[in-house]
């Protein structure tokens with residue numbers, strides 16, 4: 001089947017079943033095109049929670065589908081490929097978090113959304129890259145905070161809020177590979193461009209600590225979630241941007257801003273898990289209603305509390 005035929009079949013079946021298709025900003029362009037909502041982790045969590053559809057096809061990775069299942073207990077959430085995982089989410093288990101927490105019994109635990117539902121269930125708060133700062137600022141200043149699992153996002157939050165966080169040493173292998181030398185090379189190669197960097201990036205701590213003014217060698221720079229980058233570009237008068245995140249975002253940036261130019265900070269920043277979702281798998285998912293993502297009720301209840309706390313903040 002051609003791409004157009006696959007897309008037509010998906011759209012027909014989606015309408016017939018009254019399903020909702022969600023796609024993360026890192027999904028393949030042809031998958032983004034069949035989605036009802038394309039967005040960052042926060043936007044997709046909200047879309048899942050607010051939709052009346054009973055069937056949700058989540059084009060993203062496993063922890064995102066789990067989040068939708070936790071927030072929508074009455075819905076059937078499907079992940080088109082059960083192997084679509086996340087190296088960052090895999091960097092901490094609930095047992096490890098329980099053991100760490102036992103060493104800091106007074107601390108508040110904040111889990112980045114890139115964690116399993118079982119890790120969220122051991123946490124007090126969840127945050128995404130879009131609302132992490134607001135979540136940290138909502139916690140009373142005298143409380144110690146354990147932040148899991150992304151050390152680069154945690155280090156950035158420390159710099160932003162002035163709070164001392166205990167950091168778990170986890171990382172996303174795609175973003176951690178972006179190093180300060182990539183920033184230096186891009187500064188030289190694209191002298192007119194503004195810089196947009198995801199807070200999971202490995203270049204954060206070394207290069208960007210110095211950029212509290214929002215400038216890098218005189219160039220404008222923003223640290224943002226994927227949807228935050230889209231909003232920034234819409235508002236900016238600049239014509240060129242260096243994008244420090246997974247390359248899937250460049251498709252949407254280019255679609256929305258045909259007159260502007262986008263350069264990936266690293267063209268090899270490709271998430272192999274996100275790219276497991278193909279149109280063929282989305283169609284099979286709708287036809288056979290696979291793969292159903294479920295979370296045991298007791299874990300879902302506790303994870304939901306931490307997620308809802310986050311959704312109330314921002």
Ligand code: 13P
Nearest residue numbers: 040041042128129225226
């Ligand atoms: P966003 O929350 O910015 O969409 O990021 C999710 C993610 O997986 C980053 O790698």
Ligand code: SF4
Nearest residue numbers: 086087088172174271
């Ligand atoms: Fe996980 Fe990194 Fe892929 Fe995002 S880009 S889903 S954090 S492995």
